[in-house]
Amino acid sequence: MNKLPNAFVAAEPGQRVESSGRVYRITHLVSIDSVFAIDEQTNESTRLRVDTLKPVSEPTTPAYGEGKSLKDLSMYSEEEWAQAQRRFQAIKPLLENPIRTRGDAEVIARQAGVHAATLYKWLKTYQDAGHVSALVPTKRGPRAGTRHLESEKEKLIANVIDDEFLTKQRQKAQDVIDEVMRRARLAKIDAPHPNTVRNRIKMLPIAETLRRRGHRELARNKYDPIRGEFPGGDFPLAVVQIDHTPADIILVDEVHRQPIGRPWLTLAIDVHSRMIVGLYITFEKPSSTSVAMCLSQAINPKREYLAELGVSGEWPVWGIMNVIHCDNAKEFRGAVLERGCEEYSIDLQWRPPLRPHYGGHIERYMGTIANQIRKWPGTTFSNTTQRKGYNSEAEAALTLKEFEYLVVEFIVNVYHQRNHSELKMSPKRKWELGILGDATTPGVGIPPVPSDPHRLQLDFLPFFNRSVQQYGLQIDRINYYDPVLDPYINSADPLNPKARRMFFVRRDPRDISKVYFFDPEANSYFPIPYRDIGHPPMSAWELKEAQRVLKEQGQRDIDENAIFEAVGRMREVVAKSVQKSKAARRQATRTPKAVVERPVAQAAPLADADYSIAMDDDPFAQPIRPFDDVSVSR
Template sequence: MPKKAFAHFHVDNKLNNPSTINQSSNEKNSSVSFTGDEIFQDITSFSESVANEIRFRFSILNIIVKECHDSGVTAKKIEPLRVQLQREISRPIPSSITIYRWWLKYRDSDFKITSLAPKTKKKGNSSIKVPDIVSEYISHSIERVISAEKLNINNAFKSVRKKVRIYNLTHNTSYKYPSYETIRKRIKKFTPYEKLAKSKGERVAKREFRRMGKKIQTESILERVEIDHTQLDLFAVHSTYRTTIGRPWLTQLVDCHSKSVIGFYLGFEPPSCTSLTLALKNAIKRKDTLLSNSPSVKGKWLCYGIPDLLVTDNGKEFLSKSFMQTCDSLFINVHQNKVETPDNKPHTERQYGTTNTSLLNDLPGKAFSNYLIREGYSSETEATLTVDEITEIYLIWLIDIFHKKSNTRGTNCPNVTWNLSARIWPPNEFKGTDDELDFCFADKITRSLRKEGIYLKKDLYYSNERLAEYRGKKGNHTVTIKYNPESLGYIWVLDEDCESYFKVPAINFEYASGISLWLHEKNMELKKVLSHTEYNQESEIDAEIAIDEIVDKSMSLKKTTLTNRKRAARYQENTKRAKNSQPYIPPQSKELPSSSDSRVDASNIDDDFNWEIDYV
């Protein structure tokens, strides 16, 4: 029945109500805007049983309005019509008061059919029927069910029964035990959001049930680049001994516009400034030299250049002062996401998933996160690939497969998107040499300049003629230096007069040029261990005790003056030296004196003895 058939009953009321007129005019003049708070409802919003009830009530009101067209609808006029309603409708007809209430509700809603929906969800007794102490026990057990403990419902039910039984015995009460169904229904009332918040925290629940917004939009390559680390689900072996040495780390930089991987680091260096520096250098430089060492790679790696915006997480390597200084020198803006928001770096997270599923799934030595899946498969035993072999496989997959292939929706191909964007806005290429790039990523510290040069680390000194000249002008003082942790052959020293750095080699250049800072520190640790292999603390203490005994014994001898003690010592020293320098020849005619007679007691030498000095 059209809305006009009901509206004419209340035209006068609307005209006499100025608030209704103002509301209608405001609705006409207001512009259409979406705030997200509007509610849209029709008969399809309800279940089938509720929708049938709405149709039933509407059919009754339709007949009554036709019969009461001129005189209006009242409860008294509805009563005589119930017989006619019963003939036309097969269902039992409610009382006239009930029908009149439906009419009032329908009229007050401005004739919206959804107002006839029964409020069945609000029926029932909402008050708690169990005693407070029993309800408290139930709530505590339910907390254990939906929390991280994840207690099952049956054990929660048994726990409540035990607590109620103990309470009855100790307080002389007779509270009834709740049923299993009581606990199950209470748990069912919790929303998925509440359950997740209880088990994993409010932050996780908000992230899981957040609204989904628009994807991050970029207009050109390198406009936004995301970086992150992950440990590969693959075990590697030693290149010489072929023994399993663990799972390597992978650091990737992903361009958000083309979805290309523009740089990476793969090795056993954990997330640190070193792995970050190596990956970022690889991303900035052209890849010709890298691919020349991998002849099995057939395609070209098109990606290079300095990113405009680098998106990171809150790892300590991204918060370091050295990293921020490097980005400032290269004009790279850094955006650090909030804690525990991996969805703000969707491209790197997705790229790691693609790498694990598309590349590592078929390689020997793959690792499994679920122990049930890896049952019967020993990842460490099956591993056969070295880090260099894994790196070459990764390059082949990345350049010859991933960058050339369109996504499953057919909306993006990394190489095609990169080429099209590079024609309009070419990448910001680093124009300097490799040494200049190393200088940009070098760590900045202060050290003392002395006669022996500049001390960097243990057994690492740096000096040359230029540094000696600089010391001659400035003297011994503290200088600012930069060094490359990956190669310690050179350092850069700041000349404060010229406001520029000059290069200074290590004194032991052959050693320093072939090691990194980490390797040097390990070498020093090993050297320290080897130098203490002959050391025995107890032997050292015994030697110290023996020295003390000799000193005490010599001091116990009776001496009158310091001069006499010096002369006695000189006499003993000369006697011992003479015996050691001349061979002993026994006399042939005379008997040897006894050892006791031949010994001279140095302690009985007189102080007034005439010591003759023979001048030559």
């Protein structure tokens, strides 16, 4: 695992860290979740939990996110981000080889087309910052790759390169230039300079260019990552598989203890040790939010999470994984997830469609947890034959929170502790050996701890581009305001004074009563509440449903007040129907918990208003599709 000194805190001997406001220097690794350290003021040795460690606040070492490193991931252009990725791929062999020599660096530098000194500069920049975005070019003046041609000329060059250069015919650069000139004459536009065409060709990604020009084998040998000897991961967090499944159980609501339906589980498993590294449980069908919540929990320590659930035991798993292996489903694809993974140097891999399945790990654990769930009241079993004579809804007794407690209790205190048939030891013991090593095999060391868990979660949440108006921000017709926005009201784009400046805003779909505004001057996120703080919290699902109802009623001018009035009426209908309708009880779970303490003011229902909710019950049995095994380099 690469060292990320600012975004993450490395638990290594000699490392200076903070804990409970005091500065320590680590002397020894005690276990997978604790170290011995010396207090720098008292010179006394003490034992510290790894998940309590923070980076030392030093003026010469900016914390993660200060300076350009905290720029929102989505603010970089495609060209800037591609350049950062190319630089990271160039230094990756150096990061993976701690005993590298100057000769090794010079060979890699020649392959990357740069001087060895430049390669070392990139390496230092990455190690100082701890994340890929630090490698985005920051030279004064026009950035590398900045294009000044008119769009029609750029399009002309791109088309000719695609038609003539990126083919197995392997045309030369001069052939491309000649064709550009010819097409420019036909289009009656000024031809671009030949050097401009040559520069566009040089900017092409090398590996992809080789593949397009028929050198697939050469591209794979030179630029594809070296794969490990064994399928799957051969050390902790080498490969993590993630997938969803509907749980074979009916749950009840927390108020009336009446059946709601089946929850969805999103689970992530470490292939090497079979430890569960993260999970997320919800009544909502799988979405990018489910993936984001599961991943952020997987990377962050879980001590506080266990305390909130009331689960006694240890879950000493955290840190950045090398590879995430997942399904091709749409919730695993998208710019937010992909760029979030790239920022933390995570290789996001999708299972190729129509490939033979050779086993896998996550689906086998899904079977393990399913067998346990079938022992709990309200189980639906795996098919109708097994369920015959058992009324799942009548026997249902667990709420979502109680179900989550039992799932985590089983994971932490049963599954992680008991002998695994394939490993010949418990998953926790396998994890410990991989981290700390033994007399014959060295471990990879304790994974660095995230220094800002909340920021990490934000990096995987949906985002919006918005300008700041006098009323603040508006997203989906809901207004947000805080004095932190005042300096940016009606501000112009620094690069285009005639255009409004756009800012990045993140939102958690589960509770949209606040959004997170990225302040480019402070280089940080700030929570921005509703402009009208009297409005109740609501979920993005409730917002969408209220807008649907209003449109069906023929309302054209849908404003914020109309939306919250509709939400109030919807909740009133739900409140009256929860004892009769399973769909209504499930809809009630979409209301943020804060609303329970501050209910929505009652509003008179509109005549003939349709507040029915499209809530098809989940099918009782869905096959779990297995993953292919993957291999990874250490």
